[in-house]
Amino acid sequence: MEKILYLDPFSGIAGDMFLGLLVDLGVDPEELKKRLSKLGVEFELRIRKVNKKGITATKVDVVFPGKEHHEDHIDHEHHGRHLSEIMKILERLEDPAREKATEMFETLAEAESKVHGLPKEKVHFHEVGAMDAVIEIAGAVAGLELLGVEKVFCGTVNTGSGFVMTEHGRYPVPAPATAELLKGIPIYVDQKVRAELVTPTGAVILKSLVDEFRTPILRAEKVGYGAGTMDLEIPNVLRGYLGYIEPSERIGDVLIETNVDDMSPQLFGHLMERLFEAGAKDVFFTPIYMKKNRPAVKVSVLCHESKKDEILKLLFKESTSIGARVFYPEKVEATRTVKTVKTEYGEIPVKIASFDSEIVNISPEYEACKKIAQEKGIPLKEVYRAVCKSVSEVRDDV
Numbered sequence: 001m002e003k004i005l006y007l008d009p010f011s012g013i014a015g016d017m018f019l020g021l022l023v024d025l026g027v028d029p030e031e032l033k034k035r036l037s038k039l040g041v042e043f044e045l046r047i048r049k050v051n052k053k054g055i056t057a058t059k060v061d062v063v064f065p066g067k068e069h070h071e072d073h074i075d076h077e078h079h080g081r082h083l084s085e086i087m088k089i090l091e092r093l094e095d096p097a098r099e100k101a102t103e104m105f106e107t108l109a110e111a112e113s114k115v116h117g118l119p120k121e122k123v124h125f126h127e128v129g130a131m132d133a134v135i136e137i138a139g140a141v142a143g144l145e146l147l148g149v150e151k152v153f154c155g156t157v158n159t160g161s162g163f164v165m166t167e168h169g170r171y172p173v174p175a176p177a178t179a180e181l182l183k184g185i186p187i188y189v190d191q192k193v194r195a196e197l198v199t200p201t202g203a204v205i206l207k208s209l210v211d212e213f214r215t216p217i218l219r220a221e222k223v224g225y226g227a228g229t230m231d232l233e234i235p236n237v238l239r240g241y242l243g244y245i246e247p248s249e250r251i252g253d254v255l256i257e258t259n260v261d262d263m264s265p266q267l268f269g270h271l272m273e274r275l276f277e278a279g280a281k282d283v284f285f286t287p288i289y290m291k292k293n294r295p296a297v298k299v300s301v302l303c304h305e306s307k308k309d310e311i312l313k314l315l316f317k318e319s320t321s322i323g324a325r326v327f328y329p330e331k332v333e334a335t336r337t338v339k340t341v342k343t344e345y346g347e348i349p350v351k352i353a354s355f356d357s358e359i360v361n362i363s364p365e366y367e368a369c370k371k372i373a374q375e376k377g378i379p380l381k382e383v384y385r386a387v388c389k390s391v392s393e394v395r396d397d398v
């Protein structure tokens, strides 16, 4: 069954709140620190239990040596950073975290660039947030991997309201960069909570890591709370449910099929393009022989049931079909997690698929293997061999 995380941001989200939630849900801080040590940045994760209006939550503070209280003064060593400097740091991560974290910082830079009318390369990340955001964003990606979360859902996001002091001066809440990042995400500006509940880092975590903004029917195995810094009249925490989608929810997709025996082959390419544009998750054509051995093509379209009518209408408009069959397939998938194995060429992430509590597939992370093959000047298949050798030796632990 698909392991999911459902976020309930009734008090918004910031980078530290998301990290606190992940630890509260079971991420091992040592394992998280180990993955983040690849950044080559000296920092500590100060983790403690706090009480927010009666709710016990986990608070994570990113602390840089000698900069114990960076909130009350601009920390000149971390004073503002340009995108290029930050990218060099994030490039030290291993895939898939590297790719996702760099994409998230690009997104943050694009928002800041749009708001201030600056080219992305000239964007100057706000002093206090720059290095915190690096750790918080890389930690968010690594933490989801460590929890084995396969899909993230999120409810409507409370942005808070009022004004906040930033390096540009008093800014409206949500801050302009936050508002830019929250485009397309369901939000509400809670006039009763006069505080900044969503920061740009929190917003980019939602934008890049949430798969669907809706409340699924789920069964939670764990409920966690990540604490924010401020004390508000509401509990300033980010709540998250770790669990599984309820079977009835799994019938989210429909499979639409129709046989077409009198349509010019030229039209099939256009039909496929239009179906994908309309939001089909997959489209495929199967050659078949119908009654009296008439050659034909079975057109199959997989889409979310909310798209069914739109897809059916398009199918009838763009093909010669006037009828279709609609199936409600139950989707069965292996559970996927990422683990790191020690090999003679160093630690390499492997993707593990399990079904019914049994490992059914193990595949080395291609980008990480390719990087090692290039660095060591050895064939890629040699790196794969070393991974398979290590996996077979430690299969029980993997």
Ligand SMILES: O=C([S-])c1cc(C(=O)S)c[n+]([C@@H]2O[C@H](COP(=O)(O)O)[C@@H](O)[C@H]2O)c1
Pocket (backbone or CB within 6 Å): 014, 015, 108, 112, 115, 125, 126, 128, 129, 130, 133, 164, 165, 166, 171, 175, 176, 177, 178, 196, 199, 200, 201, 202
């Ligand atoms: O970090 C960035 S890009 C940033 C942009 C803006 C603008 O609206 S422009 C404002 N801020 C403010 O800095 C603090 C910390 O934000 P983090 O995302 O770094 O936690 C917060 O008050 C933001 O509103 C940051």
Ligand code: NI
Pocket (backbone or CB within 6 Å): 112, 115, 116, 126, 168, 177
């Ligand atoms: Ni700004």
